[in-house]
Amino acid sequence: MSAASILTVQSVSAVFANGNGGLRALEKVSFEVRPQEFVCLVGPSGCGKSTLLRLLGGLLKPTHGQIQFEASP
Numbered sequence: 910m911s912a913a914s915i916l917t918v919q920s921v922s923a924v925f926a927n928g929n930g931g932l933r934a935l936e937k938v939s940f941e942v943r944p945q946e947f948v949c950l951v952g953p954s955g956c957g958k959s960t961l962l963r964l965l966g967g968l969l970k971p972t973h974g975q976i977q978f979e980a981s982p
Contacts, residue, residue, distance in 0.1 A: 914979065916942040916965075921974035923960050934960040937974070 923935040935957040942948055950958050963969040964976060 913943050914941040915944055916979070917975075917977045918965075919975045919977075921964060921971045921976060923957070923964060923969065924972045935964075939974075
């Protein structure tokens with residue numbers, strides 16, 4: 910995790926089980942958010958926006974990858 914980032918998402922994937930072997934909601938998503946940055950999440954319906962928000966909120970665990978938040982002093 911970069912010392913300057915407050916949020917780091919590293920190669921996060923989310924796969925949900927279904928009858929066809931799995932539905933990939935996210936695949937290898939990576940980004941960093943630094944202090945005082947604004948982030949906007951946009952994309953077409955079904956591209957994984959809500960899944961990413963659920964992962965960031967701790968409601969889901971990623972199938973692969975890591976999500977790290979900077980601890981407040």
